[in-house]
Amino acid sequence: MLSARELQRYSRQILLPQVGEEGQKKLAAARLMVIGLGGLGSPVALYLAAAGIGTLHLVDGDCIDLSNLQRQVIYKTNHLGKSKAQVAAQQLTAANPAIHIHAHNRMADAPWLRRQAGQVDLVLDCTDNLEIRHVINRSCREARRPVVMASVQGFSGQLISFDFSRNRHPCYACLFPPQARSAAQNCSSAGVIGPALGMVGSMQALEAMKWLLGLPVPSLNQLHLVEAETLGLQSLQLQRQRDCPVCGQD
Template identity: 40%
Template sequence: MNDDQLLRYSRHILLPQIGIKGQETLIQSHVLVVGAGGLGSPAVLYLAASGVGKLTICDSDKVDLTNLQRQIAHSTDRIGIPKSDSAKKTLAGINPEVNVIALNERMDERGLLQLIRNADVVVDASDNFPTRYIINRVCTLYKKPLVSGAVVRFDGQVAVFDLRHAHSPCYHCLFPADGEDQDMRCAVMGVFAPLVGVIGCVQAAETLKILLDIGQTLNSRLLLLDGLSMEWRSIRLNKDPSCKVCGTNEYYPKSGS
C-alpha cells in the first residue's frame, strides 16, 4: 500500500483482526452486488469506503423519485439515469481507487454464471424471488459465499449461505422455489427507510468478515429484525438433504456451463 492508502485505511489497520495484511486482502478482492436500491446502496457505500478493490454492481432500473426516500446512493439530480451508473458516480466521490463495474441490465442465468464465477463474494440486494433463486443456484454451483438480505414494511432479515462448506444450507433450503412465498415489493407494501440501511450495512459487514476470514459470520443463521420494537432474533438454519439445489445435481448435472 502507498502512503495515501495507509492513511485512508488507518482505522482498519489499527484493528488487529485486519491490519495491513487484511487491508491488502480487501484491496485485492472482488465483490458482486446484485441490486443498487435500498439494500445495495448502503452495502456498496461501505464496501467501497472499506477498500474492496473491485465492485461489480448490477441493476436494470433507473433512479426514480420514489427511490430517494431510502436509496442513499442516489440523488435528486440523477432521476432517470441507471441506478448502477448513479451508484458508480457516488462511489467515485467516496473512494476513487475502487474499480466499479456498472452493469445496467437484468442479469439472466447465463450472465450470472460468468459474473459469479469471477467474484469472491456475492451480495444479493435484489427484490424478487426469481432473481434470488438464480443467484443461489449459481453460487451453489461455484461454491461462492452468498450474503442475502430483504426488507419489507418494518421487518428485515439477513443471512449468509457460505457454500464453500458442505454443511452450509443454501437459500433454497430456507425458501423452496415450490413453496408459497410471494414477493412483497416496497411499491405495494411500503418500507421504513432506515431499516434498509441497517440490513444493507449488516450485509456489508458480513461480506468484509468473509473476505478477511475473521469473526463468526451469519452462515447457517437467519437474523431477523423487528424495526418497530428494535428486537433482533437469530434462527439456526439446517441444510435440507432433499434440497433440489444444494442437495442434488438437478440444475447442473455436468459442469454448469
C-alpha cells in the same frame, strides 16, 4: 505494501487488530459483486467502497425513480431517469477513486450470472425479488462462491450467508422453497421504512468484510431476523433439507 495515502485513508480500520495492514491488503485484493442497487445495495456499496474493497461489480438494470429517493441514499434528485448502476459507479468513484468499479446496467439473469459469479470472490444479494434470489442462490452454488443475502419489508429485515465452497451445506432454497415464490412481496407492494434498510445493509456489508478478513461470520447458515420497530434481533440456525431441489442431492 500500502501507500502513505492508503494508510491515511483507512487508518481508523487499520488500527483494529481484526484488520491491520494485512487485512487491508486482503480487502484491496477482493472482487465483490453487489446485485441490486436499491435500498440495501445503496448502503452496502457505499460502505464497501469506503472500506477499500479493490473491485466492485454493480449490477442493476433499473433507472432511478422519484419514489426511490426515500431510501436509496446513493442517489440524488438530479439523477432521476438515469441508470442506477452507472450513477452508483460514478458516486462511488467520486467517494474513493482508488478502487475499481464496474457498472453492469442489466438484470442478473441466470445465463449471465452463471458466467460472472465465478469471476468474483463473493456475491451480495441486495435484491427485493424472490425469484431473482433463487437464481442467485443456484448460480452462486454452481460457481462455488459464497453469498451474503438480505431483505427488508416494512420494519422487518432478514440476513443470512451461505458458503458454497463447501459441500453438504444448506442453501436459500432450504429456507424458502421455490414453490413459495408466488406469495412473495417486495417494497413496491408492501412498503418499507428507509433506516431499516440502512441497518440491514450495514450488517450485510459488515458480514462481507468479515468474510474477506477471515473473521467469524455469524450469519453463515444462520437466519438473522431484525425488527427495526422494536430493535429486536433473533437468530435461527438453518439445516439442509434433504428434499431441497437445489442442494438436497449432495
